Amino acid sequence: MDTAVAQERENYLNASHGLKSWLLTKDHKRIGLLYLFTITLFFFIGGAFATLIRIELLSPQGNMVSSETYNKLFTMHAVAMIFFFMIPSIPAVLGNFFLPIMIGARDLAFPKLNLLSWYLLVIGGAFSLFAMIAGGVDTGWTFYTPYSTTYSNSWVIATALGIFIAGFSSILTGLNFIVTVHRMRAPGMTWFRMPLFVWANYATSLIQVLGTPVLAVTIVLLFVERVFQLGIFDPARGGDPVLFQHLFWFYSHPAVYIMVLPGMGVISEIISTFSRKTVFGYAFIAFSSVAIAVLGFLVWGHHMFVSGQSLYASMVFSFLSYFVAIPSAIKVFNWTATLYKGSISYQTPMLYAFGFIGLFTIGGLTGLFLAALGMDIHVTDTYFVVAHFHYIMVGGTMMAYLGGMHFWWPKMTGRMYPEGWAKLSSLVIFLGFNLTFFPQFILGYLGMPRRYHLYPAEFQVLNVMSTAGASILAVGYAMPMIYFIWSLKYGKVAPMNPWGATGLEWRTASPPPVHNFEQTPIVTHEAYDYTSVPAEEIEVV
């Protein structure tokens, strides 16, 4: 190991020691790492449930677990993955760590609130974990009434409470980011000099602040209906269960953009860095993030086309759904154009970025199938929908998250990951992913309903393919877990700017000092201006 560099320079990791210094830290970088541990845990919990789902579906007659257990498996899989892994993933880990650095701030505007957000996620997670251990919950992650309020015998309340609390974590993170972006930018860091990752997180935060409270109150109403019999959605009293769906999707559709926008921000950074070119159509990508955040609030009814919602409302929601597709299209085309005449290298983050663009395109375009009314009546609540959203969330966001982790790992830890292994694992993940979820498009169109424990035998072949893919996927995900940990001790020491990137985070040491910069930076260049990077700072590995 390179002892010359390894001399102890003070940084955020070694500035103080002991468990307490971590649990009471107000440093956004340390909090980012706390989040990293937490959500990784939940990813593996969710992944374990996914594994059980896939094993169960190997055979049509369902002989491994009971129907009751199966229903709990997919519910808890989704709860863990969505609320405790994917929503906090990129914003709370990478955003927390890098957003302040990228705009040249010493910390977020409200560090204590930031720490509180993490604790809220942990407490919410504890409630949900408790529910899972105590017996699980079987309503599906959508908690439709009256099943969830009146009929389910499972741990609905504990789980819902967990989600409620985690919701506040999400709200407060969003609030913190917005204030930070407005008030904490370094001198010279104008709005249009901000990296696109910051724009993406800003747009995400808008959704978190505007949408999540509605989920919170929906859970409160569910809670009072289940516990105190205040029946706001109760059909026996003239209440309307479809109203619950409106309130739920008012949040949960925008929430899918909470899950994808930060990923898009990561992709912008990676694509630019590894082609050494400023992002094509910077302003268009920046504004399309905000446009997605805003338009995302107008389309929720596309989850309810067969729910008994009025025909006319369905038409409106279908029409508006197509508007969200345009900003996404703009991004995809601009990323592609960025490559033109670039200087492209294929390091692992770039491989993930390519994976993201491809799989997001397929996932997004199949979203357009679902938004088409006549098509949706056939494929809604089938595996077609399952395939659609896994393409975006697992194929898209998960790729972006892993890409981002590889991209910034040297900065976060001061160590390089092993490039060869990383490339191999990205390939395994890509192949495993497609084998898992592509067959599900066909399954869905053939008519296999989702949330089915038992299924007709003619669907078995495709299900076996899917399970085979999932095993490959599991191996692919296990690899980074192992070599990241390995690299902490044995990885090459990371230079300040291993990729020759332009962001402010690459102008400070790896790992960064406690207050991010030895000297508050003064920004004089546009983002992604590769001529501005002093050649001596780049030590390309």
Place this chain on the structure above:
Amino acid sequence: MSNHAHSESLELRVQFDTAEQQRDASTLGMWLFLVTEVMFFGGMFAAYTVYRNLYPEVFAICSSSLNAVLGAVNTCVLLLSSFTMVMAVRAGQLGQQKAIIWFLILTLLFGGIFLGVKAVEWKEKFDEHHIPGQAAFHLEGLQQADQGHAQLFFSLYFAMTGLHALHMVIGAGILLGLILHAKQGRYSASYYTPVDVAGLYWHFVDVIWIFLFPLLYLIDRHLGK
């Protein structure tokens, strides 16, 4: 790091460069928090709108069963508390340390009265069996068939006023904290942000009630009874 002087105020936290930046951040933070509150109550307003639209007559009769005079008086009490709150902020602006304390105490007092009256109203509902979900639920003047819809009204009534009251209780807690800090002489003309920000919250809770009052007590009251 280099260019910030620690002397401006004891309360300037490390991530900020100037006291002004810090104050602007806190204010913006509170306003954003209020946005989340608007959406939080918004979910219930949406439910209310849907059901009022479906069952207007029943809702009118239910409204009539509430005590509008008590509601109006209570509204005035709350408005008064908002007034004393803004006076406390004004005292902060002028650095009148004593006045801050007294106006905060008055605000707390009016808030307490509001909650007391609310409790009396709720008690009444319990005595009259206007509690949704209870087998004994019965609202006079309504057919058996409409009792269910009346229960919807009262579910919304309790959910909305209950969560409003919860916000008041939290607000009262914040006021208590402010009073303690004010007693320690923490606030001055150059640093009164906490009072300012708490004021925003308190007024917001007031605004919610300004809408709850007509929605629950007043609209179409002439139709009932």
Place this chain on the structure above:
Amino acid sequence: MSAPHSETHVDSVGTYVKVLLALMFCTVLTTWVAYIDLGAFSTVIALSIASVKMLLVAMFFMHVRHSSKLTKLVVVGALMWLGILLVLTMTDFVTRNM
């Protein structure tokens, strides 16, 4: 780097008292009007009065009239999003029987 310096405006006690009186007047007015049969206008009037009260509280007590553009944008944004929630939900319920 941050927003333009926002001057602290100290309003006079008189202003606040006037606002308080206006608010109380509105309260009495809206209660009184509720007993009169105005048909569909009953709702409109009640909500209009409530909106006026909201404006008074926001503008004066919450100092929105002295606040930065950003704060005003935040307020307008909140109301707009509430509008989205209410209006799009209602498109379903009012067109169901068509």
Place this chain on the structure above:
Amino acid sequence: MGNFQFLPEQASTLAPEVDHLLYFLVAVTVFFSVVIFSTIFYFAIRYRRRSANEMPDAHQAHNGYTLEIIWSVIPFGITLVMFTWGASVFFTASRPPKDALQIYAVGKRWMWKLEHVEGQREINELHIPVGRPVRLTMTSEDVIHSFFVPAFRTKQDVVPGRYTSTWFTPTKTGKYHLFCAEFCGTKHSGMVGWIYVMEPNDYQTWLSGGATEGSLAENGKKLFEQLACSNCHKDDTTGRCPPLPNLFGSQVKLAGGGTVKADEAYIRESILQPQAKVVAGYEPVMPTFQGLISEEQVLQLVEYVKSIGPKPGTGPADSGQNPAKKPSTAGSMPANR
């Protein structure tokens, strides 16, 4: 994989329409995927980095508006086609023809109860004739379910507390899957059944086969007596109640203004929540039957009220005596969804 299929069987008039829409959507997807993938691939090879410190010639991109406009407007145009096409298929799928064969469905955890107007009841099975539009009026006794027949490309949620409906015209005889597609609890995946599409003659035989306890309307008539509806609702306008003959399908004037079309949902509501919509000129004295009768009994009453509706013979659903009789074209069945 042998005779592996990518599409489910096409067994209704709707199925080919949905499949055509699918072909279009797949074509768009393939087109854009191929364009994007191959462009990325080409650029990635063509402009690969050759030395570690290489800087591209064009590190500053030209932010042309032309390109941005092109690649916003073209996709937008395509999505408009998707919307219009999808909506038009949906419209056909939502509006049943007037002469449809009426069938009632009640979802209950975890079974489908299907009732023919002639009185045949089936559980998890539905026999229908080929080539004839079938309209389902559905409700649930507990939670939300969803009536899904992949071969017909139809799906509709079944919501407690109200009626929803769907329709289809089977085009091929055979046996098709019926699934519950909305999660409804433990045996959601067991809430499945079969649709048997039969030749009209076979269907007739089947209808006359199974023993029934009278048609729906007949049972409804009995209930109408038992529940003492008939004490109030006499056939003349002299009483304090509106007469029910000729009610179905008409426009009812309501107290307090407005009219409402007397469809199934309205009749159901009149029985369960009489005060919700009061007929102009009458006192709201009708008692509610909520909680006293089951959804199936409500259906029988509804069917009875329909059977005494206007012009016997206009709708196939009204007499219950001769369902296979070709319905006259001048039907008065409401075209509500």
